[in-house]
Amino acid sequence: MIERKKIRIAALGDIHAKLSDKGMFRPIFEQVSREADVLVICGDLTDTGDEDEAKILGEEMQALQIPVVGVLGNHDYEKGRQKIIKQILVDHRMTILDGEAIVIAGIGFAGVKGFGGGFDKYMLSIFGEDMMKGFVHEVVNESLQLDRALARLEQEHPELPKIAILHYSPIKETIEGEPVEIFPFLGSSHLAEPLNRRKVTVAFHGHAHCGKLQGHTTMDIPVYNVALPVLKKENIETPYYIIEV
Template identity: 70%
Template sequence: MATRKKTRIAAMADIHTKSTDKGILRSTFKEINEKADILVICGDLTDTGDEEEAKILGEGLEVLQVPVIGVLGNHDYEKGRQKIIKQILADHDMTILDGESIVVNNVAFAGVKGFGGGFEQYMLSLFGEDVMKQFVHEAVNESLQLDRALTRLEQESPELPKVVLMHYAPIKETIMGEPEQLFPFLGSSHLAEPLSRRQVTVAFHGHAHAGSPKGETATKIPIYNVALPVLRRQKKDQSFIVIEV
């Protein structure tokens, strides 16, 4: 059997495109053309969830010569225009995953936004007021959507490496550095369950700007926090990392 050629994935998150940001990522995208085979962007594509911001990002993406896949983040939901944002970016050939999966360059991708809820023994539970139960249900539903997407990939492309994109964190390790009071709003251990169950190769997220760059699940799946502020704390002007799978 021939050895599968590795695919270079550039990953970034929390680019928070503003209406004044025309051309701001042009040099970054040109560099990605040279260093990667695919770009993934893990949420907070816009700064205030405005379609004009999405248009600015879409125009910027036109310089890319590699496929781009992403998920939405909480900022992209701010004005309730997330469906419009998704369509604008689709019109610029960006694939936004929301419980869906796709195979690109012999790599299987699944993506969800994710949600909060806390980690490990401190996860919020389905108990108490209805509004608290709704909060926990949101995290559980995002996890179930991810599991279904990964199940489809297992059935359709079992031989391919599986890569997951999300905005919220699936483990506590990559949000360390944030105030502990914010942990329940930065991610949920529910999101880690399908990663381990479906033997994912690697997962990327953002959202935790003051978090840590890398961690792993209990089953040793590598998790990368690729929020721009995290990347730039590691290296000045760094806007993405490249991982081979």
Template identity: 60%
Template sequence: MENQIRIAALADIHVTQNDKGKWDASFAEISENADIIVIAGDLTDTGDEHEAEILAESLRGCHIPVVAVLGNHDYEKGKQKEIRAILQKAGIHLLDGEAVVIKGVGFAGVKGFGGGFGKFMLSMFGEPAMKAFVQETVDEVLKLDRALAALDKNEDPIPKIALMHYSPLAETIAGEPTEIFPFLGSSRLAEPLSRRQVDAVFHGHAHCGVLTGTLDKVSVYNVAYPVLKKQGYTKGYLILEVPIKTVEA
């Protein structure tokens, strides 16, 4: 028989040092309406560990599991390791090339990176700086593939959700200036998502993008907080119901 797991998704909450208590009621409400929360990066505004502590305090009020990845803002001050440690200590599943199974749903998470889309995708050619830029994306793709592969090792197939900050396709960043598309995501991230047949993808980063897109048969959701608000999600989060198989007693 099947059951439904409700996943509440959001991104780009950009918690600042002045946000103490700001998110408490929101996360408490989400805990009542969903089974799992996912946050697709830019957890902090300036990558400060004190911002992470404020977020961790708000998330301690959650009564459901939280899965998250870091975004570019969380790397701003080079404190990403400290931020990761603070949030993990608060019980958050912070993924960076890892996978976790919660309530019968598998989650694979990476930050991702840029590089452009389709025929306009940057190639590993030219100056060392350009090669390093593209290599960063390749490294993120390899981490994503390893995480998804870990989920494929389950004896029984389970729903697979990919969580990242950068977009794997251009469709969900439409509305952003085309000049910055290479810095909003990369088609390279799409390949393991299609090959590993994930059920859904959540990302953020593109504040002026659109909510939904499709990668082959995979649903992709841009859950950046400004996008959700623009699309009428007044509470600032989206809920996706994922069917899972349950064993009868």
């Protein structure tokens, strides 16, 4: 039996590109192109959800020599221009997933932004005012989209490893360090359900800048919080985290 070649996945999140950042990311993208086979970016690509910020990032991405795939984050929705931001980055050869799946370098990737809702026995329930129900419905819908995308990979490419890309966290462990009061706004256990059900190889997220690098779901699926501030806090030598799959 021929041994499958290991693929090096580099992941980071919360780039928060600003208009003043021209030239800042190019050296990072040049470096990661030498060290990895695929780059994953877990949302908050822009700082204020402005299309000019996306243009700056897109121009910097021209230095990439490897495929890049990711999701949008809450900051990218700030001005309601998320569709424009997505198109700008797609035009610069980035694949942005929103309930879709794609195969790159023999790895299946599925992604959604995700949403809040809380964790474990403290998850918010679909009860009460319409606004509260809508809040919970949002993360349930995101979870269902992720499950469908992973299911497609499972059906069409059962032999391939599966990686989930999120912005919001699917577990409490990787947001610990943040104020407990804002946990419901940093992610939800609903997002962990498809990870466990579809037995993904690994999941990446960002969003929680004061969280922890690594945790696991209840079924021992590894989850990494690759927000840039977390990588800096954990003294990761590079502004991205690399695993081999």
